[in-house]
Amino acid sequence: MMKKQLLAISIGVALGTSPLSGMAATGDASAERIMQELEALKQRVENLQGELEKERARNDQIEQTQSEQAEKVAKAEEKAEAAKPDINVGGAVRFNYTVADNDSAGKDRGGDLAFDTFRLNFDGEINDVILSAEWRWYEYMSVIHHAWVGYEFTDDLMARAGIFQVPFGVLPYNSHNFYFSSLYYVGLEDNYDFGVGTTYTPGDWRFDLALMKNDERGGSSLESYSANIVGYDYDDADAIDAVDGARDSQTVNTLAARAEYDYKVGDKLTLKPGASLKYGQLDGANSGGDGDYYAAAAHLVADYERWNLQLQYTDWEYDLDDPNAQFMNYGYYAGLFTGPLSAKAITANLAYTLPVEWGPVSSLTFYNDYSLIYDKNNDFEDTYMNVTGMAVSAGGLYTYFDIINGRNQPFVGGSMTGDGESNTVFNINVGYYF
Incomplete structure (x- = not known):
């Protein structure tokens, strides 16, 4: 869901600031400029996708570390409980x-x-x-x-x-x-x-x-x-x-x-x-x-x-x-x-x-x-x-x-x-x- 939102925002920003909108009003922008704008837009989207993947990897690493720590704590508590005298x-x-x-x-x-x-x-x-x-x-x-x-x-x-x-x-x-x-x-x-x-x-x-x-x-x-x-x-x-x-x-x-x-x-x-x-x-x-x-x-x-x-x-x-x-x-x-x-x-x-x-x-x-x-x-x-x-x-x-x-x-x-x-x-x- 986060990836889709970032992609939509990026496209909206790119379209809103590019001369493509001016072409719709004047009709005299060249095809070459349009292709350059589209290529630039594509590159920005790919960059955003890369950042998103890195963020996801960092989140996965944090979750794994937290899970490992929780498991270690549980084992330590279990060991401590077993070591208590049950007399x-x-x-x-x-x-x-x-x-x-x-x-x-x-x-x-x-x-x-x-x-x-x-x-x-x-x-x-x-x-x-x-x-x-x-x-x-x-x-x-x-x-x-x-x-x-x-x-x-x-x-x-x-x-x-x-x-x-x-x-x-x-x-x-x-x-x-x-x-x-x-x-x-x-x-x-x-x-x-x-x-x-x-x-x-x-x-x-x-x-x-x-x-x-x-x-x-x-x-x-x-x-x-x-x-x-x-x-x-x-x-x-x-x-x-x-x-x-x-x-x-x-x-x-x-x-x-x-x-x-x-x-x-x-x-x-x-x-x-x-x-x-x-x-x-x-x-x-x-x-x-x-x-x-x-x-x-x-x-x-x-x-x-x-x-x-x-x-x-x-x-x-x-x-x-x-x-x-x-x-x-x-x-x-x-x-x-x-x-x-x-x-x-x-x-x-x-x-x-x-x-x-x-x-x-x-x-x-x-x-x-x-x-x-x-x-x-x-x-x-x-x-x-x-x-x-x-x-x-x-x-x-x-x-x-x-x-x-x-x-x-x-x-x-x-x-x-x-x-x-x-x-x-x-x-x-x-x-x-x-």
Whole structure:
């Protein structure tokens, strides 16, 4: 449009100022002069066309430069956005109310209400590198729960390094209640160590492989979330010697492997059979606490509508070079506890989840979790624990109501290398998660 306007103006100007108009009035202009005027007019038009093309080229260059600059700005903004830490911060605060039948003073007080835990969680990723960490504060200790970085090579393959859950048995928990199963207290449920690992999920399979260098505290501290080996001993009276390093030992260089298949039987039933294996070394820096150990498990998780069933058989043994060893010492929750050198265990847990709409209450989960540790070395008596309870979910609140009955069970008035009576504990744990 601009080109046509310039051309019309140029012709008008040329015609208006040339002698051609005079020829129309007088009729005596020569043909030669007319041709010269027309030639000059043609040249002016061509010059104007040239200027127009140059102007158009300059405009095109400006538009291209602006487009390139806008693209560069967009890429820079995208890169800056990707570089921003995408980390979610969460946590929880929890309290316990407890009444135990073997605590007469506590029963006279009507039970005890105590602070349980305050924790902070950090989860997210920075430049495709995944981060997950959790620190916990108790009245008597502050400890790391987990802290790892990971990377997803594909949708099916992920690797992680740091302090993470050892892939063994029913995951993430072989229980539904606040007290876990008896396997937790011998380091075979919800246990966290320091190492590297991978998770591979082709189709309906899940494979986990991890090399755990050592536990999260290096085997030298009783203040830990996980139940970790800190030593061994000959009889219960000398168990405290392990703290002084007289007969110390810790697990190192553990290889853990786990496989599970997700079998959808129908629209309502899903079965997840699996197997797990751990094998590692025992290292005693100041004693004869060297050797090796293993643990193996076969497990099954079944989901049918609102029902959840967990079954597991476990076998383990610690083989120390010291022939006088009778039991292992575990450190966790700022205490020293004992466990057998070898044993077998069965866990059987059943839960039913009922959705409700009672104000903020959205679901009720009813459960019964049973644990039995038997066939211990040195003819130690069996350990059992049965937990019947209900978990209530209401907004950010998650509350456990548990009746725990156990024999030779830590935190239920017993020891795994003892021969005590059965005890019952009623416990309410109220947690606000954010």
